[in-house]
Amino acid sequence: MVNHLIVDLKERSYPIFFEKNFLQLPEVIKEKNFSSKVLIVTDTNVDQYYGNQVQQLLSNNGFEVDKFIFEAGEQSKTLNTVSLIYNECLKYRLDRNSAIIALGGGVTGDIAGFAAASFMRGIKFIQVPTSLLAQVDSSVGGKVGVDYKGSKNIVGAFYQPMLVYMNINSLKSLPKREFISGLAEVIKHGIIYDYDFFKYIEKNVDAILGLDANVLKYVVEKNCIIKSKVVQKDETEQGLRAILNFGHTVGHAIESVSNFSLLHGECISLGMVAAAFLAHKANILDLNDWDRIVKLLKRTGLPIRIKNIQIEQVYKEMLKDKKQVDCKLKFILPIKIGEVLQTTDITKGDIMDALEYITSPE
Numbered sequence: 001m002v003n004h005l006i007v008d009l010k011e012r013s014y015p016i017f018f019e020k021n022f023l024q025l026p027e028v029i030k031e032k033n034f035s036s037k038v039l040i041v042t043d044t045n046v047d048q049y050y051g052n053q054v055q056q057l058l059s060n061n062g063f064e065v066d067k068f069i070f071e072a073g074e075q076s077k078t079l080n081t082v083s084l085i086y087n088e089c090l091k092y093r094l095d096r097n098s099a100i101i102a103l104g105g106g107v108t109g110d111i112a113g114f115a116a117a118s119f120m121r122g123i124k125f126i127q128v129p130t131s132l133l134a135q136v137d138s139s140v141g142g143k144v145g146v147d148y149k150g151s152k153n154i155v156g157a158f159y160q161p162m163l164v165y166m167n168i169n170s171l172k173s174l175p176k177r178e179f180i181s182g183l184a185e186v187i188k189h190g191i192i193y194d195y196d197f198f199k200y201i202e203k204n205v206d207a208i209l210g211l212d213a214n215v216l217k218y219v220v221e222k223n224c225i226i227k228s229k230v231v232q233k234d235e236t237e238q239g240l241r242a243i244l245n246f247g248h249t250v251g252h253a254i255e256s257v258s259n260f261s262l263l264h265g266e267c268i269s270l271g272m273v274a275a276a277f278l279a280h281k282a283n284i285l286d287l288n289d290w291d292r293i294v295k296l297l298k299r300t301g302l303p304i305r306i307k308n309i310q311i312e313q314v315y316k317e318m319l320k321d322k323k324q325v326d327c328k329l330k331f332i333l334p335i336k337i338g339e340v341l342q343t344t345d346i347t348k349g350d351i352m353d354a355l356e357y358i359t360s361p362e
């Protein structure tokens with residue numbers, strides 16, 4: 001059996017494979033024993049690099065393969081794209097034993113997963129994530145969905161895939177800015193759960209940025225282990241899973257206010273700086289750890305300050321967040337690197353100070 005990790009969710013358990021090419025994909029799908037009909041869902045960018053290769057590989061190995069391609073980008077994460085996928089499923093006569101394969105980044109995984117979760121009340125779903133963000137974050141955990149009327153991920157489901165297959169080397173074609181953006185979630189996982197992993201990133205930043213395949217494989221695997229540990233303990237976000245939202249309360253608001261001109265990870269980096277600032281100011285996080293967090297983000301090339309944004313507007317946007325508790329904003333704050341707490345006990349004044357900090361010059 002090729003190198004894999006099992007995400008243990010009882011009858012919804014599934015393996016994640018870590019490979020350096022796509023070659024084992026047909027074999028690991030076959031082991032799952034379902035009908036041989038598959039629909040690859042991918043976007044216009046990823047299709048250019050890997051669409052034909054994966055389609056050929058599967059059809060050479062006895063699969064009946066159809067492909068649906070949508071315009072790359074968050075603006076495609078809509079019910080309209082989902083409905084186009086349903087059309088393809090009907091045209092191609094997929095049944096409950098067929099599978100949808102998401103080949104691409106987080107946008108592809110979220111849309112294709114939502115289509116798989118809802119078409120015929122759920123058909124088989126396979127994730128083949130190709131962006132760093134998708135490999136270390138969105139393909140693990142089973143959240144799928146689309147944006148609706150300007151609200152991000154507001155329509156969706158929890159739907160676990162049958163398997164996840166990662167080709168680490170597919171990250172080589174990812175634009176540098178997208179790659180660095182994905183590193184924000186990697187660093188987040190270290191801060192919320194694993195001090196040793198944070199130290200590993202500090203030590204290996206250059207190798208990571210240089211796309212060293214062995215270092216990247218370790219980083220991706222370690223991330224999936226951390227995320228799956230959290231998800232295994234709390235699949236549907238009743239408690240612990242909320243720690244994955246570290247940096248996201250402020251990050252999501254900046255993402256909206258900046259009209260999605262910044263990438264997700266860039267906003268999360270700013271959000272993590274804001275949350276760490278709140279923690280440090282409240283004497284929860286010591287000076288040394290605060291310093292290390294900001295320094296590491298900066299070394300990877302992630303933004304730690306932002307210009308030209310209205311902080312009142314960011315605050316207003318935060319209040320719209322669907323993760324509020326009884327109208328109070330929930331924050332995940334680091335108490336040291338590797339451990340966080342959840343709190344709703346932050347005043348507007350403190351929040352404005354943190355926003356002031358991330359919008360002031362360095």
Ligand SMILES: NC(=O)c1ccc[n+]([C@@H]2O[C@H](COP(=O)([O-])OP(=O)(O)OC[C@H]3O[C@@H](n4cnc5c(N)ncnc54)[C@H](O)[C@@H]3O)[C@@H](O)[C@H]2O)c1
Pocket residue numbers: 043044045046049072073074077104105106107108110130131132133134137138139140141142143144152153170171172173174175178264
């Ligand atoms: N489901 C979850 O738990 C979860 C978690 C975090 C984020 N998300 C969602 O994920 C999305 C962001 O994911 P993303 O950053 O991967 O966005 P994305 O899917 O748009 O990919 C980013 C860009 O990189 C391109 N790309 C992807 N892989 C490539 C490759 N190997 N080579 C060349 N280009 C490639 C894409 O075409 C796109 O232009 C957001 O919609 C976010 O809401 C979901």
Ligand SMILES: [Zn+2]
Pocket residue numbers: 137185248264268
């Ligand atoms: Zn995120």
